[in-house]
Amino acid sequence: MYIIIVGGGNVGYYLTKTLVSAGHEALLLEKDRVRYRTISEELGEVVMQGDGCQADQQMEAGFGRADAVIAVTGSDDDNLVVCQMAKMEFNVPRTISRISDPRNEKLFAKLGIDATVSATKIIYNMIEQEVGGGELIPLAALNKGKLEIVDAEIGPKSPVLHREIQSLGLPSEALIISIIRDGHALIPTGETTLENGDSVIALVNFEQEHDLRDIFAENK
Numbered sequence: 001m002y003i004i005i006v007g008g009g010n011v012g013y014y015l016t017k018t019l020v021s022a023g024h025e026a027l028l029l030e031k032d033r034v035r036y037r038t039i040s041e042e043l044g045e046v047v048m049q050g051d052g053c054q055a056d057q058q059m060e061a062g063f064g065r066a067d068a069v070i071a072v073t074g075s076d077d078d079n080l081v082v083c084q085m086a087k088m089e090f091n092v093p094r095t096i097s098r099i100s101d102p103r104n105e106k107l108f109a110k111l112g113i114d115a116t117v118s119a120t121k122i123i124y125n126m127i128e129q130e131v132g133g134g135e136l137i138p139l140a141a142l143n144k145g146k147l148e149i150v151d152a153e154i155g156p157k158s159p160v161l162h163r164e165i166q167s168l169g170l171p172s173e174a175l176i177i178s179i180i181r182d183g184h185a186l187i188p189t190g191e192t193t194l195e196n197g198d199s200v201i202a203l204v205n206f207e208q209e210h211d212l213r214d215i216f217a218e219n220k
C-alpha cells in the first residue's frame with residue numbers, strides 16, 4: 001500500500017515513521033524547507049520537499065498511484081484542498097484529513113473527504129471519560145460555560161516559537177492545558193518554552209477563540 005502524508009509536523013512525522021515501520025510504502029510531503037531538512041535527516045528518502053496543494057508537486061509525489069492520501073497540516077483549508085485534489089484530479093481511493101476546528105467535520109464529509117480526525121474531538125472524548133473519584137466531567141459543562149477547546153500546532157514561522165507561555169499575552173479567559181511534543185502529552189507551566197512541531201491544547205471562552213488562534217497563527 002502506497003500512502004502519502006502531507007504535513008511534516010509532529011503528527012505527520014510520527015505517522016510516517018509508524019507506517020514505514022509497519023512495512024508500508026509511504027511518502028511525507030513537507031512544504032517548509034527548514035522542517036524538511038530536519039526530518040529528512042532521520043527519515044531519508046521517504047520525505048519530499050514540496051507544497052501538497054500544488055498539482056505538479058502532487059504528480060511528482062505520485063498521487064496518481066497512491067492508495068491513500070492523509071493531510072495533517074495545521075491548516076484546515078490546506079487539508080481540504082489536498083484531499084479534494086487527490087479525489088478529483090488523481091482518483092485516490094481514500095482521503096483522510098486532520099481538522100483543527102470540529103465544526104468543519106460535516107463540511108469535509110459533504111465535500112467527499114472519506115474520514116476526518118480531530119484532536120479537539122479526541123480531547124472532548126477524554127474529558128467525558130471517568131476521572132479520579134469516579135466522577136464524570138460532562139461535555140455539556142463546557143458548553144454551558146461557553147468554553148471551546150482549541151488545538152494549535154506551532155510551526156517554524158509561528159510568532160510564539162521559542163517563547164515561554166507566560167510571555168504570550170493570552171486572552172483573559174484562556175488556559176493552555178496540555179502540549180503534545182514528540183508523541184508525549186506534557187502539562188505545561190508558565191515557564192514552558194514552545195518548540196517547533198508542538199501541538200498546543202487550550203481551553204478558551206468562545207468569544208475569545210479567534211484572539212487565541214491569532215496568537216498562534218503562522219506568519220505568511
